[in-house]
Amino acid sequence: MKKLISAVVLSALLPGCQQVNTTESGVTQINRKQSMSVLLSEQQVDNMARQSYQETLNKAQSKGVLNSDKQMTARVRTIANRIIPQTSVFRPDASKWQWEVNVESSPELNAYCMAGGKIMFYSGIIEKLKLTDDEIAQIMGHEISHALREHSRERMSSAYNKQLAIQGLSLLTGGKYDGYMGMADELMQVGYFLPNSREHESEADTMGLELAARAGYKPQAAxxxxxxxxxxxxxxxxxxxxxxxxxxxxxxxxxxxxxxxQSLYDAAARKYPNKKEN
Known part of the structure; x- marks a missing residue:
């Protein structure tokens, strides 16, 4: 019974999706086909990200914790200004994104880049881990890669289709197996969605490594x-x-x-001979 329910639910994920590759593969060869809902456009996700990011900025500004450390903010933006131009290797259209880079004073060990290039670093991750510029670049490359690959849109598409699949199974069986819906949901979570998220993280690690190297930041810092x-x-x-x-x-x-x-870093490092070693 478990196998039957899992097969039905998983097979229902395919309708309403298109298989795409959001980025060029680069030297690290990221070329996995991604499943995107035809009902959820890139522009819709960008708009949601823009609104959420602005709300975050407003909240941080009201608390006096937005870019309050001018030196740290300048440091993070300098690194971003070297990495962002490298995104054209993976996505030529990324050069037209409305990039924003901000730092919030917070003890959290976190950073993110929302769809469309909305970057936020928390001071905690830099201060508590005593990050070098090269290590900050690895985090930034990783987070930017999530945006380039549209991982948020991919996860939203998966979640949306998951709900459609479960509802469809209930309709097809006349509610006969509704008691198994919790089990089916758990199977989907462990058997599909969690591994898929780990794949996103691995892709972002790999692409981020390449982005940072192309910007002249040491790969070993990863x-x-x-x-x-x-x-x-x-x-x-x-x-x-x-x-x-x-x-x-x-x-x-x-x-x-x-x-x-390594050869990308070696070539890029020659462009920044005065870069402080750290």
Whole structure:
């Protein structure tokens, strides 16, 4: 019965979606086809992101914590100004995005880039981990990659189709198996959505490594960054039940990919001979 329900629900994900690749593959060869709902456009997601980002800015501004550390804000924006031009390698249209880069004074170990290029760093991740510019660049490249790959739109499409599939199963069976809906939902979560999210994180790690290298930031900083993150974490859920790869998996994967981008870094580093070593 479990296999039957899972098969029916998963097969219902296909209608209403189109298979696309939102980015060029780059030297790191990110070329997975993505499933996007035809009812959820890139512009719709960008508009939602823009509204949410503005609300965040307004809230932080009212609290006096938006870009309150001028030196840190300038530092983050300088790094962004080197990485953002590299996005054209993956998406030529990204040069037309209305990019914004801000820093909120907060103890959180977090940063993000919303659809359309809305970047936010929290001061906590920089201060608590004592990040170098190269490590900040790895985080920024990672977060920008989520936006380039439209991972938020992909997740929204998956969630939307998941609901349609469960509702469709109930209609097809006349409600006969409604008692199994919770089980089917759990199977979908563990068997499809969580691994898919881990794939998003791995893609962002890989593309971010390339973006940072093209901007002249050391690829090895990706490893030291996650070593710091591992030391700062108080424990993680099992990788099988997590939306993120384990720290050790990330470190191993990134170490394996550094040779592919090393020549990009070597070439880009010559453009920034006066860059402070850190």
């Amino acid at each position: 490893v030291s960054l996650w070593q710091k993150m591992a030391a700062a974490s108080k424990g993680q859920p099992a990788e099988f039940l997590s939306t993120h790869p384990s720290n050790q998996t990330r470190i191993q994967d990134l170490q394996a990919k550094i040779p592919a981008v």
